[in-house]
Amino acid sequence: MEHTSPFERIIRGVLIAAVLLFFLFPILWIFLMSFQTNEQVLRIPPSLFFSPTTINYTSLVTGKLQTAAGSLDLAFMRNLGNSVLLSSVSVALALVLGVPAAYAFARFKFPLSEDIAFTLLSFRFAPPLLVLLPLSLYFQAIGLDDTYIGLIWVYQLIALPLILWIVRGYFEDISPDIEYAYRIAGHSWLQTFTRIAIPLARPGIAAAGLLAFIFCWNNFVFALILASADKQPVTVGALAFVTASGIQYGQIAAAIVLSVTPTLALALFAQRYLVEGLSLGAVKG
Amino acid sequence: MSTTNEAALSLAGVDKIYALNSRKPVHAVQALDLDVRKGEIVALLGSSGCGKTSTLRMIAGFESVTRGSITLAGRRIETLAPARRGVAMAFEGYSLYPPLTVRDNIAFALKSARINATEVDKAVKEMAALVEIESILDRYPTSISGGQQQRASLARALVRPADLYLLDEPMGQLEPRLRALLRGRLKRLLNERGMTSIFVTHDQTEANALADRVAVMEGGVLQQMANQTELKERPANLYVATFIGEPPMNVFDAKVEIGERVRFIVKDGPALDFSATAFSQAARVAIARRARAVIGVRPHDIRLGAGDNAAKVVSNQWLGDQSHLALDVAGKLMVAVAFDQVNASRGEIMRYEVSSTKLHVFDADSGEAVSHGAEAA
Numbered sequence: 001m002e003h004t005s006p007f008e009r010i011i012r013g014v015l016i017a018a019v020l021l022f023f024l025f026p027i028l029w030i031f032l033m034s035f036q037t038n039e040q041v042l043r044i045p046p047s048l049f050f051s052p053t054t055i056n057y058t059s060l061v062t063g064k065l066q067t068a069a070g071s072l073d074l075a076f077m078r079n080l081g082n083s084v085l086l087s088s089v090s091v092a093l094a095l096v097l098g099v100p101a102a103y104a105f106a107r108f109k110f111p112l113s114e115d116i117a118f119t120l121l122s123f124r125f126a127p128p129l130l131v132l133l134p135l136s137l138y139f140q141a142i143g144l145d146d147t148y149i150g151l152i153w154v155y156q157l158i159a160l161p162l163i164l165w166i167v168r169g170y171f172e173d174i175s176p177d178i179e180y181a182y183r184i185a186g187h188s189w190l191q192t193f194t195r196i197a198i199p200l201a202r203p204g205i206a207a208a209g210l211l212a213f214i215f216c217w218n219n220f221v222f223a224l225i226l227a228s229a230d231k232q233p234v235t236v237g238a239l240a241f242v243t244a245s246g247i248q249y250g251q252i253a254a255a256i257v258l259s260v261t262p263t264l265a266l267a268l269f270a271q272r273y274l275v276e277g278l279s280l281g282a283v284k285g
Numbered sequence: 286m287s288t289t290n291e292a293a294l295s296l297a298g299v300d301k302i303y304a305l306n307s308r309k310p311v312h313a314v315q316a317l318d319l320d321v322r323k324g325e326i327v328a329l330l331g332s333s334g335c336g337k338t339s340t341l342r343m344i345a346g347f348e349s350v351t352r353g354s355i356t357l358a359g360r361r362i363e364t365l366a367p368a369r370r371g372v373a374m375a376f377e378g379y380s381l382y383p384p385l386t387v388r389d390n391i392a393f394a395l396k397s398a399r400i401n402a403t404e405v406d407k408a409v410k411e412m413a414a415l416v417e418i419e420s421i422l423d424r425y426p427t428s429i430s431g432g433q434q435q436r437a438s439l440a441r442a443l444v445r446p447a448d449l450y451l452l453d454e455p456m457g458q459l460e461p462r463l464r465a466l467l468r469g470r471l472k473r474l475l476n477e478r479g480m481t482s483i484f485v486t487h488d489q490t491e492a493n494a495l496a497d498r499v500a501v502m503e504g505g506v507l508q509q510m511a512n513q514t515e516l517k518e519r520p521a522n523l524y525v526a527t528f529i530g531e532p533p534m535n536v537f538d539a540k541v542e543i544g545e546r547v548r549f550i551v552k553d554g555p556a557l558d559f560s561a562t563a564f565s566q567a568a569r570v571a572i573a574r575r576a577r578a579v580i581g582v583r584p585h586d587i588r589l590g591a592g593d594n595a596a597k598v599v600s601n602q603w604l605g606d607q608s609h610l611a612l613d614v615a616g617k618l619m620v621a622v623a624f625d626q627v628n629a630s631r632g633e634i635m636r637y638e639v640s641s642t643k644l645h646v647f648d649a650d651s652g653e654a655v656s657h658g659a660e661a662a
Contacts, residue, residue, distance in 0.1 A: 181376055183366070
């Protein structure tokens, strides 16, 4: 790599720029759109220059959407709150259940352990629509449809297998002798798990938690079928922008910007742990 | 030496069977009886997979005991959690805690025992000086070499008060000079403080130098537990005889003829002929019960340049302080060691002699020792 000519470096720079432009341009475009009115968005030819407006954001925040056909109520902020609630509680629950389970699968061999682990993974294979109809019938029967608890429970199908399988790998990479060394110095099994195993696997737990959060956040069908308007997350709530008087592109763009922000912030926060995990590395010694 | 006859650790009929309920259970340790006296240093010596590490881990509590009992300082410990057994251990893979500095790693065990900070600091410094890692106390385990990690791990195990110290290959990663130095210091520390310890090694020099007694294991079975002299002079069986000693003992199958004289006839090789009176009565009786036997002689017990037997010299190596001669005897190589330079070139015929007092006789089938140097085993 040291003996690259200036020409090669220029080519590499251009190619990287092309890739970045390809992937980032839609995001940039949506960001710009969120500051334009519907008329400005639909202008032919489109232009990068416009006088920005914050009308989209204010209508989202206040919940009043002014359209040609009159005023519409928007539940966007409530949807956003639902998304935060559903995703964070689901991931928290999945971590509480999944991390000890991952440790058990990594450290102990018990009858059917591999089969149980694989069954949990297999929840990710089946298309969600396959289970949704029976699930909604059951939920109606036991009174769990249109409840946060029911949704969080179903979200475990997304979050739990992810966390279990990613964190399990990290636990397996920690030499058991490190834990033995701690236990023989007079500590219980539980202390060893909380003070040695979990801190050493923290980068993995952070990565798994982040991924699970993103998957939960982006989920659409579970909430669409199992929840009514007041429990729905942003993914479903965005449907409201397709109104009788047309598609509200400006609001959609603003909604996307707002709904991407929490996951983006979380990713930036967790990135620290991920980098730390890589540089600390070599747990195996 | 501060050893007493009081047993500190006692293993009775200990079995370890891995995958007990599967189709192919592995019997890693078989009916092991082992007594370690208070303040004694015992080496578990054997090749890979002989059961020595399994034994150590059962004592520490990281492997369950399939059958049998372990008693430490008067308490039955085989079912206790590792934390409650009162043992300290240095691991072969070092197993330092990555987020802590070397200093904190060593101090860790003491801190959790609630000892005041100055005491902890003093103990850590002392132990660090012993294993020569004072200069790296503030570094992290991932930034130091394997040898340094191993010494830190050793210091962490030894710094803590315990009824028993378990050391798994404590010096495997160290360079020879440091290893010899640390062996001496470690032995002095263990003796001075009367620390009962068991260490696992596959290096017999280390076992001989550090241990008061050596337990030789093979195939999950304790072959012999004795001091170094006894292992060399009175090995319990053919395995111990050929495993202990460098170069290893020369062994040959021989036909036994006993009467006025005691004769061992090696097929296509020499016949060793001794006067019957050269053997004790008990040894003669024991040998006479067998028509065949395995005879053995240690390389440095072969007298060169004298005697009735002769063999062709295959090689003659001068190591600077001793000569290793390989002789062609009965189609095998017989190694002889002499402590001066031997004037013999390849292909030359060399006379040699084996005295009855240096001869080891083993049962041809079981390998059990029959006699050592004319005395019954």
